[in-house]
Amino acid sequence: MVQNLSDPIEDEMPPAPQSLNSDQQAKINFLLERWNGVQGQLKRAEQISQLAVTPAINELRYAGRMLVAAMSNTSPTDENGVPNLDDAIVTANQYITNAEHDISDALVYFYQKKTDDLNARFGAETIRKEFPEYGKLLEHLQQARGLVILSRSKMSERKSNYQDLVKLTDEITDNYFSFMDAEILFGLEIEHYRARIKLWKSVSCVTFTWAAIITLTLILV
Known part of the structure; x- marks a missing residue:
């Protein structure tokens, strides 16, 4: 019997992808929004420091890999290690959070190194005379270092500490570029x-x- 070419070939047709309920779809959309936001933070940090923030890159990769595995056509089992979608969403969200924390840590380290070099070269008081906002930059940087330490010593406060740290690093970045744009260094x-x-x-x-x-x-x- 000659098969009609218009007939579906069952053996060659891939199984239907896993369908999402409305709650899962909303969570996936939220993850995508977070992913894009953190990706933007990552690129900004790399442009500022001229260095790749490798830990954050890896965390974003892990998040993507987790979701791709969960949304594949492979049924989750203990043997293949494929997670179910709900678990994957929770884990991927944590990976994205980890990436955001890594970016903040990298920026704090970068600014600390920069200010240490500036202070050693010119003296903090000399810089403050030329650029009074430099004192605020150093103050914010001290607060940021304190939040990083607290986030490690008090896990229960880590989420709120890093939320504050993200805001602080934004302010430090604004101060730093105001300093550079003012040609004070020149x-x-x-x-x-x-x-x-x-x-x-x-x-x-x-x-x-x-x-x-x-x-x-x-x-x-």
Whole structure:
């Protein structure tokens, strides 16, 4: 018997994808919205630090992998490790939260390193005189470090601490770019080099004086 080409070929037809109820669909949509938001935060952090925030990238990958596995045509079993959709939604949401925390941690570390370098080079008080908002940046950074520590020591407060930390890192970022946009660093660099030239001239003058004294002494002797 010749099969009509218009007839479906049962063996070649993939099984129907897992259908979602309205609650699951709403949660998936929420996850997608969160994913996009955290992805935006990740890209911003990478542009600021010029470094890849690898832990956050991995967490987002895990979230996607979890959902793809759960929404595949493979039936969940203990053997294949495929989760059911409801469990996958909860786990994926936690992975996205972890990514958001990793981004905040990376930004706090970046700004701490930057301010440590600036303070060592120019002095915090010198920078404050030129840019009064620098004090607020340092204050926010101190608060952010405290929240990171608290989130580790008090797990029950971790969610609220990181919500506050995200807001703080946004404020620190605004302060940092205001500082950079004001070209304060350029002015500080000029003053730094002027001070070095002045010191060099002073040292050169002293060296010349001692050389002259030594030469005269040798001549007179």
